[in-house]
Amino acid sequence: MLRTQPFEAAIFDLDGVIVDTAKYHYQAWRRLAGELGFGFSESANEQLKGVSRMDSLELLLRSGGVTGLTPEQKEELASRKNEWYKELLETLTPGDVLPGVSSFLSHLRSKGIRTAIASASRNAPLILEKVKIRAMFDAVVDGNSIAKAKPDPEVFLQAARLLGAAPENCYVFEDAEAGVEGAIRAGMRVAGIGDGQLLARAHLTVTSFEQLEPVFLLGQIGAAGRREEGSGRDE
Ligand code: B16
Ligand code: MG
Numbered sequence: 142m143l144r145t146q147p148f149e150a151a152i153f154d155l156d157g158v159i160v161d162t163a164k165y166h167y168q169a170w171r172r173l174a175g176e177l178g179f180g181f182s183e184s185a186n187e188q189l190k191g192v193s194r195m196d197s198l199e200l201l202l203r204s205g206g207v208t209g210l211t212p213e214q215k216e217e218l219a220s221r222k223n224e225w226y227k228e229l230l231e232t233l234t235p236g237d238v239l240p241g242v243s244s245f246l247s248h249l250r251s252k253g254i255r256t257a258i259a260s261a262s263r264n265a266p267l268i269l270e271k272v273k274i275r276a277m278f279d280a281v282v283d284g285n286s287i288a289k290a291k292p293d294p295e296v297f298l299q300a301a302r303l304l305g306a307a308p309e310n311c312y313v314f315e316d317a318e319a320g321v322e323g324a325i326r327a328g329m330r331v332a333g334i335g336d337g338q339l340l341a342r343a344h345l346t347v348t349s350f351e352q353l354e355p356v357f358l359l360g361q362i363g364a365a366g367r368r369e370e371g372s373g374r375d376e
Contacts, residue, residue: 148330150306151249152297154191155260155283157316158334160237160272162262163190165229170201173222179205187339191317193261193290194219223264230264233271241350246277255279257300259313261290261320280304291319294327301327314353315343 157163167186174181185204189197198219202210210218249256257280258265265283269275280303282296289295301311313324313331321343324331332353333340340346347353 148254148312149310150255150257150301150304150312152257152259152300152304152311152313152324152329153278154313154315154317154320155258155265155268156262157190158314159239159242159258159274160233160268161239162230162233162268163316165226166190166197168229169222169226170197172225173218174201174205177202177205177207177218179207181205187318191261191291191315191319191323193284194223194263196290198222227264227267230267230271233268235273238272238274239350241353243274243277245350245353246274250277255304255306257282257304259296259300260284261287261296291317292322292326294323297324297327297329301329315340318342 153159155162156166166189167183170186170189171181181201181204188200192200195215198215202208202215246256256278258269258278260281260283262268263284265281266285269278269281275281280300282300282303284290287296287299297311297313298308301308304311308328311327311329313320313327313329314334315321315324315331316333316335318339321331321333321340325342331343333343333346334350334353335346335348337346337348
């Protein structure tokens with residue numbers, strides 16, 4: 142059975158949850174892999190989701206069997222990728238906010254639930270500004286203010302502190318394995334948005350916010366929030 146107890150704060154990952162920037166990360170990493178002479182598949186890219194920029198580069202290089210680079214060369218590759226990524230971000234508009242997100246946020250806030258962003262991205266301020274959704278969050282914690290990347294719980298704990306909520310009263314919304322793990326380590330409940338098998342550690346999984354919305358809006362997490370694949374891990 143999934144828990145039905147209410148939560149007082151909602152903490153959202155950004156990339157892949159609020160806005161579909163995950164596809165731009167993938168395009169930019171794939172372009173870098175191409176320049177380095179190897180291919181990079183969408184399934185290999187799953188491992189990079191939610192992971193910091195430099196850790197992502199390490200995973201990419203490992204997948205291409207590239208070794209022996211100096212820290213300076215790695216910095217240069219990461220910033221090359223980031224420039225391409227930022228070019229793609231230029232095309233973002235409020236229309237890129239994922240379906241169901243805005244009404245879900247409005248509903249939570251109308252019920253007095255506090256909201257925060259917990260993102261590994263150092264581009265989070267730029268993205269929030271481009272899609273014009275910053276005002277929907279009481280706090281933003283991103284890659285500029287954390288020392289340890291997901292799956293470390295730091296980003297989530299910092300968001301909870303800023304919202305004045307105890308971790309057990311927070312619900313996290315995540316699309317990445319590393320993020321789901323980080324939220325669990327923070328002692329929070331977590332909804333996985335995406336592939337139910339990849340996010341199997343989440344307390345519930347849905348494929349999109351449109352599907353998630355009624356679950357929370359009706360306040361029936363226990364009745365409607367059962368995972369689609371496998372069995373719920375909640376007690
Ligand atoms: P940046 P999230 C994460 O954002 C992305 O999922 C991950 O792919 C990226 O490497 C990381 O941010 C760092 O992003 O290069 O923009 O600083 O999912 O935690 O919102
Ligand atoms: Mg994400």
